[in-house]
Amino acid sequence: MVDTETVVVGQKMSCMLRFYYQDSSISLTNIGVPELSGFAIKETSKLETGVAEIDGSQYRYAQWRWDMYPTKPGEFIIPAYNADYEIPSKDNNHLLGGFLFFMNNRVDRKRVYSNAATVKVLPLPHFDGEVHAVGSFEYISAAIKPGMAKEGEGMVLTLEIEGVGNLQAIATPKLKMPKALKYYDSNSAIILSTHADELPKKRFEFIVQGMQCGECEVPEQLFTYFDVERNAYVTLRTSPLAVSIMPGVTSAKKDTTPVVHVAKTPVAIEDDIADINMVGQWYPVAQRQPLPWWLFELLFLIPCFYIGYPIVLEKFIVLSGSSARLVRRRAFKQARKKIMYCIENNDTRMLHSTFMQLLQQCSQTSEICSIATMLRVRNMSDEHINQWNGFFERITHAAYAQSDNKNADELCRMAKQWLERLEKII
Numbered sequence: 001m002v003d004t005e006t007v008v009v010g011q012k013m014s015c016m017l018r019f020y021y022q023d024s025s026i027s028l029t030n031i032g033v034p035e036l037s038g039f040a041i042k043e044t045s046k047l048e049t050g051v052a053e054i055d056g057s058q059y060r061y062a063q064w065r066w067d068m069y070p071t072k073p074g075e076f077i078i079p080a081y082n083a084d085y086e087i088p089s090k091d092n093n094h095l096l097g098g099f100l101f102f103m104n105n106r107v108d109r110k111r112v113y114s115n116a117a118t119v120k121v122l123p124l125p126h127f128d129g130e131v132h133a134v135g136s137f138e139y140i141s142a143a144i145k146p147g148m149a150k151e152g153e154g155m156v157l158t159l160e161i162e163g164v165g166n167l168q169a170i171a172t173p174k175l176k177m178p179k180a181l182k183y184y185d186s187n188s189a190i191i192l193s194t195h196a197d198e199l200p201k202k203r204f205e206f207i208v209q210g211m212q213c214g215e216c217e218v219p220e221q222l223f224t225y226f227d228v229e230r231n232a233y234v235t236l237r238t239s240p241l242a243v244s245i246m247p248g249v250t251s252a253k254k255d256t257t258p259v260v261h262v263a264k265t266p267v268a269i270e271d272d273i274a275d276i277n278m279v280g281q282w283y284p285v286a287q288r289q290p291l292p293w294w295l296f297e298l299l300f301l302i303p304c305f306y307i308g309y310p311i312v313l314e315k316f317i318v319l320s321g322s323s324a325r326l327v328r329r330r331a332f333k334q335a336r337k338k339i340m341y342c343i344e345n346n347d348t349r350m351l352h353s354t355f356m357q358l359l360q361q362c363s364q365t366s367e368i369c370s371i372a373t374m375l376r377v378r379n380m381s382d383e384h385i386n387q388w389n390g391f392f393e394r395i396t397h398a399a400y401a402q403s404d405n406k407n408a409d410e411l412c413r414m415a416k417q418w419l420e421r422l423e424k425i426i
Helices: 097-103 292-318 323-345 351-363 368-377 382-400 409-423
Strands: 006-008 013-021 027-032 039-041 048-056 057-070 074-078 081-086 107-113 117-122 133-145 147-150 154-165 180-189 201-210 214-218 222-227 232-237 243-246
Touching: 013 027, 133 232, 133 243, 154 222, 201 243, 232 323, 323 409, 351 382, 351 409, 368 382, 382 409
Parallel strands: 006 117, 133 222, 147 243
Antiparallel strands: 013 057, 027 081, 039 057, 048 057, 074 117, 081 107, 133 154, 154 201, 180 201, 214 243, 222 232
């Protein structure tokens, strides 16, 4: 959507892209932006959401806003945008239940296109002078500090323009200055509005130097823009500024003190060098004792021992046959930390991956279908295995269904109980 279909070159156009949907389970993955030639596009706003009614039906929407400024006349077509989104698949009743959830492609990917928009850009009317901007501007102001300076000293002239338009495209204006004043471009900045009743500004700063003593005047500065509301050119003017230039150091009376010429005489070089002064700021310093060799070796071996100790310990555990117990202990320790995290944050999505990783590390296999067999080998009863299958289906659903789980506390508590039970039998 665009706020207007007929504009002039340089006029602001407000644009908006809106994506409507009713199913809250869809996931918007990508927005395809077409190429737009003949427009200066500004930064897109953050994502906005809301609810709208269309033909008696309620729709949710996600939208983005941005501004565009046409750079040349003509008739332009803004091509259609496209949106890629995903819908969860309805075929979730697999024979193997939750064991193969992660192996299925459980979403349908689709693409939808927006409408295209036609914009007619008109050229600006003829104007004999220089046009600085297009839009709606309130005023222009000028100030100079300090108002009194010496010859050659710098003064800062500030020029501010307030209004609505393409502020970034406004170039540094050329100032009207008398011959007694010389100026240099310094910098420019855009000042955004902080309240609803304020307008943004663009500020220009110049360095002004007085080249002659006396009273000078910075004449009024002009800013001409095309007013899109009045459909006419408007010129804003600043007030003249008075400055005083005083004599500087270069124009002061020169020093008339006569120069005395001193005859150059050769400097005598002493053959003998005097002893060093041992009093006052000079004092003798005792020589430092070198570091003992055994202490140097000890300090060198400490980091080597710190780095190599874990490697040596791991090799010893593998050779002694205790690696399986170490892996099991570490696996349950990591699983307990993750389950405590789920309990504290009321989050059940990590439970499935936690138990899958735990059982894989303990069984030294990556085959998911062997979980029930592994539990039956550990002498777990058929009733407990059925309970485990039901629990596993619930945590699999919580991990992949992307739905609100009202019984998150109960599911986390069951996960903690199953962890304690598995730790006793595995």
